[in-house]
Amino acid sequence: MADITEHQVLTALRKVEDPSQGKDLVTLDMVTGLHVKKSNVSFALQVPPHRGPAMEPVRRAAEAAVRAIPGVTSTTVMVTAHSSAATAETPPDTTVEKVIESRVRRFIAVASGKGGVGKSTTAANLAVALKLEGLRVGILDADVYGPSQPRMLGVSGRPASAGGDMVVPLENYGVKLMSMGLLVPDNTAMIWRGPMVQSALTQMLDNVAWGELDVIIVDLPPGTGDIQISLAQQVNLSGAVIVSTPQDIALLDVVKALTMFEKAEVPILGMIQNMAIWKCPDCGREDHIFGEGGVATEARRRGVEMLGEVPLSLSIRVGGDGGSPVVVTEPRSVQAKIFRTIARRLIDVAGLRLEAGR
Ligand SMILES: Nc1ncnc2c1ncn2[C@@H]1O[C@H](COP(=O)(O)OP(=O)(O)O)[C@@H](O)[C@H]1O
Ligand SMILES: [Mg+2]
Structure with a gap:
């Protein structure tokens, strides 16, 4: 047709x-x-x-x-x-709407089939790791129902006005951040209706003075709802990274997420398995608490890159929930190295280095 x-x-x-x-x-x-x-x-x-x-x-x-x-x-x-x-x-004023896309080279979504799999944690650590690789990075927290990036990146306060309808994103660890969590009081977003959520997202894209950035990491809400689809249509996503834990049920949801991006013609840049391995701090033994290799199997079956496996780790949880990602607080740790390796793979897969010209 x-x-x-x-x-x-x-x-x-x-x-x-x-x-x-x-x-x-x-x-x-x-x-x-x-x-x-x-x-x-x-x-x-x-x-x-x-x-x-x-x-x-x-x-x-x-x-x-x-x-x-x-x-x-x-x-x-x-x-x-x-x-x-x-x-x-x-x-x-249509010029305002053009500002963002013309100065942000790439939008990469971090997505998952369901909540609680560590998507926001991964997005925060990846953003900082990409910054450490020399890129100019922003995070757009598109989870308007449960924004967690202000907490993960240790950012609070109100964005300043940039003149007109525009606001200045907040910044920490060299990463620029915009989130509904910075714009509305705690929990207000929870009661929003669909169309209001959509316009909130549009405003975070159009009315934020992001400046020159190589990449914006978009932390999506879980699942396959309106936000994902409208984002895919609005910003010409370069691709999506899918985070999953290895359990089967999580994977069923992942398949739905993959299918959604395929339909929207957004390339899947790779998959990340989170919380699969737990290493005993005393004896060093490794356990696959939620099963083994599920994400890698799905990635292989679909011909999608496996970007890495992030272990279940106390320092990842404490760092994320305390506003200082593990790549910053424990840069020499195994966990930090894993996130940095994933960031470098992502740079290759998405062609970020060439575009940044550095
Ligand atoms: N690899 C990990 N090890 C330990 N805790 C983790 C790990 N990844 C995420 N978490 C914790 O799990 C919870 C959910 O993670 P979050 O990133 O908010 O998930 P999502 O964004 O997918 O809902 C948070 O408390 C976070 O600190
Ligand atoms: Mg989240």
Whole structure:
């Protein structure tokens, strides 16, 4: 089937009205960031901030209209709040939306099938390890329901304004960070509804003055939900790294995550097995607490790179939960060396070194 065109999408959206203004979404100039990738369509509806929550029925209608186009397989519609939107005198400032992608060379997602497998821990250690390799690195904590990067990187406080709608990311260990955990009080994000989460993500991409970066590591929420899909459509991900523990159940979830990225045409850069091995600190014996080699088997079966195996370790847990990743606190430890090796492999697999020109 022929690819969907923007024209088809806009024609469908001309039939969807914003009832409060009595005009269709295209005439109202509300549709922004329209992105059509084969049969996947994503775009945002730009509205003034106070109208965000009330837009849900319109958002759903827009989504339904586009999904009804023959051949469309997935549709992601976000509501973004822009103070300048939807007023004829001040056209939306599209230059702001371009800033981020033009100055960040690569976005790499760290994903997992389920929560608690050590995805955020891995993302934090990898980000710092990539920094130690000389790259300019940021972390985008896209887990808006349970942001953990401020804690993992020992960052707190509010981001300063960078003028206009933009904020300055916070920084520690040379890694720039933006997270919902820095923008809203503890636990507020937990009660957010789908469309608000989507616009939060859009804002963390568009309204953060990241500056020049070689790579942004995106710490995704667990699973295969809307955030993953809309992120894949919004930022042209260079690839995803999948973290898993070796148990079968975790692997079933991993397969779902792999399939999701395949569908979104995001390359899988590699897999990381976490918490597989526990080494007795007294006798040195190694135990495979959650089973052995499960992730490597799946990686081989799919022809995906096995980036490394991270052991179950007290210093990884204490470091992560205490705001100082093990690559910083115990740089000579086995654990730190494993993360640094994984970072170097990732640089090779994703071609980061060449791009950074160093
Ligand atoms: N290799 C490891 N050894 C020991 N504890 C770990 C390891 N990896 C992660 N943890 C701990 O497991 C918990 C969950 O990890 P986290 O990175 O938050 O998982 P996720 O982001 O996948 O939900 C945290 O308390 C973290 O410190
Ligand atoms: Mg996490």
